[in-house]
Each structure stands twice: as C-alpha cells, then as structure tokens.
Amino acid sequence: MPTVPDESVNHVPVLLDEVLEALAPKAGETLVDLTVGRGGHSEVIARLIGPTGRIIGFDLDPANAAFSLERIRRTGCPAETHHASFVDAPSILRKSTAHADMVLADLGFASNQMDDPARGFSFRTEGPLDMRLDPTGCVTAADLVNHASERELADLIYRYGEEPLSRKIAREIVAIRADHPIENTLYLAEVVRKAYGPRARQSRMHPATKTFMALRIAVNDELGRLETLWDELERTIDAARLGGGWLTAQARIAFISFHSLEDRIIKHRMAALVKRGAAERITRKPVIAAEEETDLNPRARSAKLRAVRIAPMP
Ligand SMILES: C[S@@+](CC[C@H](N)C(=O)[O-])C[C@H]1O[C@@H](n2cnc3c(N)ncnc32)[C@H](O)[C@@H]1O
Numbered sequence: 661m662p663t664v665p666d667e668s669v670n671h672v673p674v675l676l677d678e679v680l681e682a683l684a685p686k687a688g689e690t691l692v693d694l695t696v697g698r699g700g701h702s703e704v705i706a707r708l709i710g711p712t713g714r715i716i717g718f719d720l721d722p723a724n725a726a727f728s729l730e731r732i733r734r735t736g737c738p739a740e741t742h743h744a745s746f747v748d749a750p751s752i753l754r755k756s757t758a759h760a761d762m763v764l765a766d767l768g769f770a771s772n773q774m775d776d777p778a779r780g781f782s783f784r785t786e787g788p789l790d791m792r793l794d795p796t797g798c799v800t801a802a803d804l805v806n807h808a809s810e811r812e813l814a815d816l817i818y819r820y821g822e823e824p825l826s827r828k829i830a831r832e833i834v835a836i837r838a839d840h841p842i843e844n845t846l847y848l849a850e851v852v853r854k855a856y857g858p859r860a861r862q863s864r865m866h867p868a869t870k871t872f873m874a875l876r877i878a879v880n881d882e883l884g885r886l887e888t889l890w891d892e893l894e895r896t897i898d899a900a901r902l903g904g905g906w907l908t909a910q911a912r913i914a915f916i917s918f919h920s921l922e923d924r925i926i927k928h929r930m931a932a933l934v935k936r937g938a939a940e941r942i943t944r945k946p947v948i949a950a951e952e953e954t955d956l957n958p959r960a961r962s963a964k965l966r967a968v969r970i971a972p973m974p
Pocket of ligand 1: 671672673674694695696697698699700701702718719720721724744745746747766767768769770793885
C-alpha cells in the first residue's frame with residue numbers, strides 16, 4: 661500500500677530503499693528503531709513486517725516519539741515508542757519480551773526539529789540558542805556559549821566542527837559576551853561571521869555552519885552517546901550469539917550517519933566486530949544516496965549507511 665504524503669510529517673527518510681535492502685524485513689519480524697524520529701523508515705518497515713511483526717522505537721524528542729507511534733500504529737503493526745536516549749534502549753529492552761531481528765539508527769536530527777526556530781538549531785532563522793534534541797535535557801547551546809572558557813569553546817568548535825578558525829571564533833565569542841550574553845541564533849551567526857572577517861565572502865558555506873554543528877554535537881553529547889551505545893551493542897551481540905538477550909542470533913544492524921566523526925565511530929566498531937568474527941558485513945562500502953535522491957532531498961547528500969549481520973557461532 662503506498663504511503664500517503666502528509667505535510668505534518670516534515671521529514672523525508674534518507675536512503676530508504678537502501679535501508680530496506682540492508683535490513684531485508686520479513687513478515688512477523690521485530691524492528692528496534694533507535695532513532696524513530698517522524699517514523700519514516702519505521703512506517704515502511706511496519707507495512708512489510710505486518711500485524712504479526714513489532715516495532716519498538718526510541719527518541720530523545722518526546723514529540724517525535726509520540727508522532728511516530730501514531731503513524732506506525734496506523735499501519736496495523738503493533739508498536740511502542742519510548743521517550744529515551746538510545747543509550748538507555750538496551751536496558752529497557754532487556755526488561756522486555758523483545759527479540760529483535762533488525763536494529764536501525766538514523767542519527768542526528770529530523771527536519772521538523774531543524775525547521776522549528778524555537779529549537780535553535782538553524783543559523784538562518786531567529787530563535788533561542790537551545791539545540792537540545794531532548795527538551796528536558798539540562799545544557800543548552802546558550803549555556804555553553806556564555807559560560808564555557810575561551811579554551812573550551814575553541815577546542816569544542818575545532819573537535820566537533822573541524823573548524824580551522826575555532827580559536828578566532830572563540831576569542832570573538834568571549835569578547836562579545838563580556839558586554840552582552842549571546843542567547844539568540846542570528847546573533848551567534850553574526851559573531852561567527854565577524855570572526856571570519858573577509859574570509860566570510862570566500863567561504864562556500866555559511867561561516868556559522870561548522871560552529872553550529874559543533875555546538876549541537878556537544879549539547880547532545882552525540883559522539884559520547886554513540887560510543888556508549890556501541891559498548892552496549894557489542895555485549896548484546898555476544899549474548900545473542902549464545903542465544904540470549906534482546907537480539908536474535910542473526911539480527912541485522914544498520915546505521916546512518918551524517919558527519920565524518922560519527923561515521924568514523926561506526927566504521928571502526930563494525931570493523932572490530934567483523935574482525936573478531938562476531939558479525940558479517942552486509943554493506944561492503946558505505947552506501948551513499950543516488951543523485952535522484954539528493955536532488956529531491958539535499959540532506960541525503962551527507963548520509964552514509966553501513967550495515968552488518970550477527971555471525972553464527974563457528
Ligand atoms: C534523522 S532523525 C530520524 C528520522 C527517522 N528515521 C524517520 O524516517 O522519520 C533522528 C532522530 O533521532 C533522535 N535522536 C538523536 N539522538 C538520539 C539519541 N541519542 N537517542 C534517541 N534518539 C535520538 C532525534 O531526536 C531525531 O528525532
């Protein structure tokens with residue numbers, strides 16, 4: 661049954677065909693969607709696994725967890741979603757009756773979050789400098805920008821944004837905030853532009869792109885959470901190979917990342933599993949979007965999909 665376009669979804673799932681090929685969902689199977697978002701991938705998988713299947717979703721954003729639940733349930737597939745970080749998913753799943761055949765993590769943010777000025781992710785629209793994916797989280801981008809030391813800011817912008825002008829930008833932020841706290845997206849974008857000076861005109865991307873990305877990664881501890889998730893997944897995979905835990909013995913696991921720092925972690929973690937014989941590759945190389953997809957959805961340009969399958973015990 662074709663999916664009905666729905667304006668309220670405000671997110672197009674990336675690499676959808678490629679995810680379906682990698683996970684190969686079958687009727688009656690269970691999917692754990694670690695970043696269920698607007699339910700785009702899950703809804704399509706729900707139709708394939710049908711009423712005897714099951715979807716268990718997680719999202720840091722309670723609005724997305726609630727929205728996707730409605731959307732998935734409309735397909736007739738049993739579903740539950742949790743407002744929780746994927747870091748906490750393994751302990752929640754251990755206490756459940758779940759036996760998952762597929763795990764999907766489509767990292768980062770959804771378009772509805774980026775497009776909402778009140779969430780503070782975009783340097784193109786005016787809003788509070790927030791950037792929390794989980795609105796109940798305690799640290800906002802404004803907290804970092806106004807309270808971190810110049811050194812901490814420079815390191816953060818360099819490490820997470822790979823921004824060569826990080827020291828100049830941190831110096832500018834600290835000079836400006838001494839007179840006036842920086843609490844607004846457009847104000848911060850202007851401060852970064854000022855630090856860039858004449859280079860701003862030569863830059864192909866907006867000068868604030870890397871600084872905003874760095875702050876988002878820091879506020880949401882994106883890399884720390886991803887490493888912790890993989891620590892848990894490795895233990896879960898070992899348990900599954902012995903016939904225990906919440907994953908089936910030949911489960912498929914797919915990750916979509918949107919920047920090189922995330923992709924590096926996924927690449928190394930998957931390679932380590934393959935090397936010690938605990939998993940087999942489904943994707944030989946990272947799968948990227950075809951031109952037809954990136955023409956329609958520019959966000960897909962930076963997406964990379966990697967997938968493995970748990971390997972049977974020798
Ligand atoms: C790219 S979107 C997922 C879109 C989804 N695949 C779809 O097709 O609608 C990423 C989602 O992951 C959520 N998210 C990011 N980090 C998370 C984490 N550590 N734990 C749980 N959810 C997270 C975000 O709030 C966002 O809703």
